[in-house]
Amino acid sequence: MAICELKGATKTYGSGATEVHAILGIDLTIDAGEFTAFVGPSGSGKTTLLNQIGCLDSPSAGSVHIRGKATAGLSDVxxxxxxxxxIGFIFQSFNLIPVLTAAENVELAMSLAGQDGGHDAALALLAEVGLEGLGGRRPNQLSGGQQQRVAIARALVKKPSIVIADEPTANLDSDSGRAVLDLMRALNExxxxxxxFSTHDxxxxxxxxxxxxxxxGAIVSDERRGAAS
Ligand SMILES: Nc1ncnc2c1ncn2[C@@H]1O[C@H](COP(=O)(O)OP(=O)(O)OP(=O)(O)O)[C@@H](O)[C@H]1O
Ligand SMILES: [Mg+2]
Structure with missing residues (x-):
């Protein structure tokens, strides 16, 4: 089932001599349950494309549908x-709130989403991402990989149909990066x-x-493959 469909999706910045097509005429169908990487040189349009799918932005031309709903022309609200x-988001720089503990970061997302699961539900989500016993630590008391796990737990609060991760391992060493990818894949399965996700790695x-x-700004290849073990 297509969870996301782009037809001729184009995002243009500026006008006249300064006009830039950050993406141009993208046709893409994403099925539910995919585990897909977006790659390409700096400036090729990865972030722009993920922002379109993530409903952070809408297309200047063409269409983007998320579970059948068109984003073009929608008001910001x-x-x-x-x-x-x-949509759930995972960021390159984790974007946790530094004065809150891991559990409080997740609890805040829960209350913003209108859930009242409270502390125990936050601890359960942290356990699911491998952070049992670490809910009381603040971000600066966690490794980068552990912080990204908190961010993943936070992204899962709303049980989103799509999680978007723009360069999720860019600030991690390769062992922590692997651990985060292993977790993402386990949650996907x-x-x-x-x-x-996008990456240069x-x-x-x-x-x-x-x-x-x-x-x-255009798709030059689209390859399906068996996942590495
Ligand atoms: N707000 C903006 N205003 C003007 N131009 C923009 C804006 N955002 C992106 N662009 C341009 O659109 C193009 C695509 O940018 P984008 O950030 O999507 O690339 P990227 O593939 O994510 O690159 P990177 O690997 O460096 O993150 C670039 O030429 C960029 O300069
Ligand atoms: Mg980018």
């Missing part, structure tokens, strides 16, 4: 509503959550079951 329903690309390569 409507776009934010769709994003809140469907357990819950069927669709994971879409060949090790991370090896985890993907589909690799979409961008160049100058």
């Amino acid at each position: 409507k776009l934010a509503g769709l994003r809140a329903e469907e 357990k819950h069927g959550t669709t994971f879409l 060949p090790m991370v690309v090896d985890y993907a079951r589909r690799v979409v390569t961008l160049r100058d």
